[in-house]
Amino acid sequence: MSIRIMEAAELLSLNKFNIDEEQAHIVLDKEICSRCQDKPCLLVCPAALYRLDKNGDISFDYAGCLECGTCRVMCINRGIIKWEYPRGTFGISYRYG
Amino acid sequence: MGEENQFDAIVVGAGPAGLACSYLLAKAGKAVLVIERGDAPGAKNVTGGRIYSYALNLLDKDLVDDVAWERKVSHEEIMIINGKRSITMDYHDPSLTEGDESTQSYTILRAVFDQWMADKAEEMGAMVVCGIRVDDMIQREGKVVGVIAGEDEMYAEIVIAADGVNSLMAQKAGLIPDIKKETVGVGVKEVIDLPAKTIEERFKLSQNEGSARMILGCTQGIHGGGFLYTNRESISLGCVFMPQEIVQHGIQIHDIFQELKMHPAIYRLIQDGETVEYSAHLVSEAGFQGMPARLYKEGLLLVGDSAGLVINTGYSIRGMDLALLSGIAAARAILGETDLSQIGPAYLAELEKICLLPTMRLSVGYNQLLEIPRIYSNYPQLAIGVMQRLYQVDGQIPQNFKKQVMEAINESGLTVWQMLKDGLKGVRSI
Numbered sequence: 001m002s003i004r005i006m007e008a009a010e011l012l013s014l015n016k017f018n019i020d021e022e023q024a025h026i027v028l029d030k031e032i033c034s035r036c037q038d039k040p041c042l043l044v045c046p047a048a049l050y051r052l053d054k055n056g057d058i059s060f061d062y063a064g065c066l067e068c069g070t071c072r073v074m075c076i077n078r079g080i081i082k083w084e085y086p087r088g089t090f091g092i093s094y095r096y097g
Numbered sequence: 098m099g100e101e102n103q104f105d106a107i108v109v110g111a112g113p114a115g116l117a118c119s120y121l122l123a124k125a126g127k128a129v130l131v132i133e134r135g136d137a138p139g140a141k142n143v144t145g146g147r148i149y150s151y152a153l154n155l156l157d158k159d160l161v162d163d164v165a166w167e168r169k170v171s172h173e174e175i176m177i178i179n180g181k182r183s184i185t186m187d188y189h190d191p192s193l194t195e196g197d198e199s200t201q202s203y204t205i206l207r208a209v210f211d212q213w214m215a216d217k218a219e220e221m222g223a224m225v226v227c228g229i230r231v232d233d234m235i236q237r238e239g240k241v242v243g244v245i246a247g248e249d250e251m252y253a254e255i256v257i258a259a260d261g262v263n264s265l266m267a268q269k270a271g272l273i274p275d276i277k278k279e280t281v282g283v284g285v286k287e288v289i290d291l292p293a294k295t296i297e298e299r300f301k302l303s304q305n306e307g308s309a310r311m312i313l314g315c316t317q318g319i320h321g322g323g324f325l326y327t328n329r330e331s332i333s334l335g336c337v338f339m340p341q342e343i344v345q346h347g348i349q350i351h352d353i354f355q356e357l358k359m360h361p362a363i364y365r366l367i368q369d370g371e372t373v374e375y376s377a378h379l380v381s382e383a384g385f386q387g388m389p390a391r392l393y394k395e396g397l398l399l400v401g402d403s404a405g406l407v408i409n410t411g412y413s414i415r416g417m418d419l420a421l422l423s424g425i426a427a428a429r430a431i432l433g434e435t436d437l438s439q440i441g442p443a444y445l446a447e448l449e450k451i452c453l454l455p456t457m458r459l460s461v462g463y464n465q466l467l468e469i470p471r472i473y474s475n476y477p478q479l480a481i482g483v484m485q486r487l488y489q490v491d492g493q494i495p496q497n498f499k500k501q502v503m504e505a506i507n508e509s510g511l512t513v514w515q516m517l518k519d520g521l522k523g524v525r526s527i
Contacts, residue, residue: 003289003367011287011375018136028350046285046377048286048351066139066377068262070283073276073379074340076411081271085134085265088246089228093140096288096374097206 008048012064014053020090025063027044028082033079040074066092104130104253105429107244109231109266110505111138112207113148113417114401115259116214116225117156117424123223124157125432130253131223132246134230139211142261143286143378145324145333145414147309148210150201152418155451156425165213166203167328168307169194172300175412176323176362177482178314183362187308196308204307204333205325205417206288221301233269233395241270241396242322255431256397257275259424262379264403272399273389278341280383280405282321285354286335289370293330296395299366311412312336315357316479319346320470323357324414325366332367334358337380375479380416381407384460393441398427406453408460411467422453462526471511471520479509 033039034057041050041058047066053059059079065086072083085091106122107113119129135141145171154161170480171193177184193201215225222249235243235250243252258266262281267273293304300308312323321338343350347399357363381402388405392398400406401420408415426447434443448454466472482505487498496504506513 003358003372004368006372008351008375011351013370014372014374015376037319038344040340043343043347044283044340044348046283046350047375048349066375067524068283068377069276070281070340070377072263073281074344075280076445085230088134088230089136091141092376093136094143094208094374094376095142096209096333097139097142097211097376 001087008046009064011058012047016093017063018093019063020086020092023087025038025066025086025091026060026062027081028058028060028079030057032077036077036079038076040076041071044070044074046070100224102142102183102252102254104251106130106255106257107132107251107253108257108259109224109244110259110261110403111135111215111227112142112211112259112261112401112420113214114403114420114424115257116211116218117421118257118259118400118427119223119225120156120214120218120221121425121428122431123221124220126222127427127431129218129223130251131218131225131227131228132229132231132244135347136228137208138215138225138227139208139213142207142211143284143376144205144207144417145284145286145326145335146417147202147204147326149415149418151199151204152421154199156207156421161198164203165209166205168204168302169305170204170309171306172302172308174308175482176310176312177477178312178360178362179478181361182481182485184480184484185310185362191306194303195435202309202329204309204328206328211461216409223259230472231266234266239395241394254396254437257427258397258401258403260403262381262402264399266405267399270394270397272391272394276379279339280381281340281379282336282337282382283340283350283377284380285336285350285377286333287358288328288374288376289332289334289367289507289515290330291332291367291370295369296327296330296332302327303330312357314473315360316347316473317346317353318470318474319343319348320467320473322473325363331373332370334367335362339382381405382409382464384408384464385457386461386464389459395438395441398430398441398444400424400427406457408457408463409467410463419453419456422451423448425506426451426453433454464525465526469522471515471519475509475511479505479511482508
């Protein structure tokens with residue numbers, strides 16, 4: 001496979017994740033998010049995990065999260081009501097870093 | 098150790114800062130517990146990156162001989178990009194790979210390096226436990242006396258918060274407020290596998306040599322820049338952005354970075370390679386001004402990224418060496434001070450002595466310089482514009498040099514007045 005522009009999802013598929021199926025480490029309040037005009041999360045998440053669904057609502061999948069914390073820092077309207085690191089052993093596991 | 102204390106010290110986070118501290122404490126016979134939330138040391142950590150060897154030398158001279166490094170940096174490169182054109186300056190000093198171990202720098206990968214450091218700390222007797230997330234601290238009468246992880250409570254005479262840039266420990270202790278968005282950059286990186294021989298040919302390296310490259314003008318005008326480091330059999334290519342400006346420009350981080358990968362001057366360095374990992378991490382960008390006002394409270398010390406210890410001068414970035422220094426300073430304070438309430442002030446004194454705080458103070462000017470927005474668009478365009486005119490021979494009567502430069506200045510959207518002001522600011526700030 002040679003070098004080319006890759007979608008975020010494809011890049012994430014190269015990483016090693018241990019997904020916590022029982023507990024989401026980031027939780028949004030959909031109502032706050034739907035009122036948020038800025039929606040910085042759509043741009044600043046390096047994994048592009050924040051998306052607009054067909055109703056214009058934010059949808060978010062914590063499974064590919066790189067745990068960088070950018071969304072937490074940039075969420076000015078506080079739609080992110082919970083941001084924690086995943087429980088021990090869960091989440092991203094960098095093999096190179 | 099007090100009666101209820103299970104440990105002399107509990108270190109939260111198995112990165113360079115926490116492990117340097119643990120290494121020295123354990124070496125001095127202290128009972129040290131290191132708690133890491135990743136399933137191995139380094140599993141949650143990302144670097145550009147390179148580490149400066151003087152700090153490892155200071156930690157323990159014996160360590161320097163078998164550091165888990167990738168390549169020794171002997172090529173320091175600065176690249177300026179505008180459109181498809183680019184300028185690369187390559188400063189080569191072959192002596193940097195031989196002789197004096199205290200002035201070298203190594204490219205590293207954190208999953209490898211942090212594991213190596215953890216092994217060394219364990220050899221000294223530290224206990225490194227992975228896969229456990231510390232949820233909170235136990236505080237009594239304003240003093241930190243231990244940590245809580247799930248249903249477990251663990252007590253120690255001192256707790257060291259080495260939990261990184263997004264330090265929830267420091268926040269819970271009330272030492273720092275929530276991170277301000279102006280003070281952090283977000284870095285993204287791909288690790289691209291390539292055979293060692295290919296890397297050596299493309300970067301003109303001998304067997305152990307490596308190169309470190311900073312890239313300016315690759316961020317679509319956004320405050321930030323690219324980086325490229327050669328590892329033994331891979332290349333670390335990445336970009337750092339101020340997230341606030343990402344929003345103002347309305348561009349997605351991932352898209353700008355993918356474009357950098359395909360830039361003709363970058364692509365030829367990585368072509369035929371295979372991306373094996375995509376990572377992202379926050380990095381403190383505010384230098385001395387981004388540091389917490391207080392680096393300790395009774396029973397708790399902040400080290401490494403938790404203490405905001407990063408210096409970005411534009412031509413080099415330092416973080417891991419500063420992390421090591423702070424870990425060393427913390428250990429020295431703990432070992433040298435018998436009065437528990439005085440460890441915090443002793444830590445500050447050690448940070449001064451080890452030259453860390455004086456170095457951080459000097460970073461203030463660089464940050465002012467890097468705040469000039471024109472550095473990220475107009476100036477790269479100007480540099481490329483001058484080169485383009487200088488080397489273009491088309492059979493027409495050439496214009497004199499001064500006129501060509503003026504043309505390039507106009508084209509870049511700068512004015513001589515603005516350049517004078519920026520130049521003055523530059524000279525004053527550094």
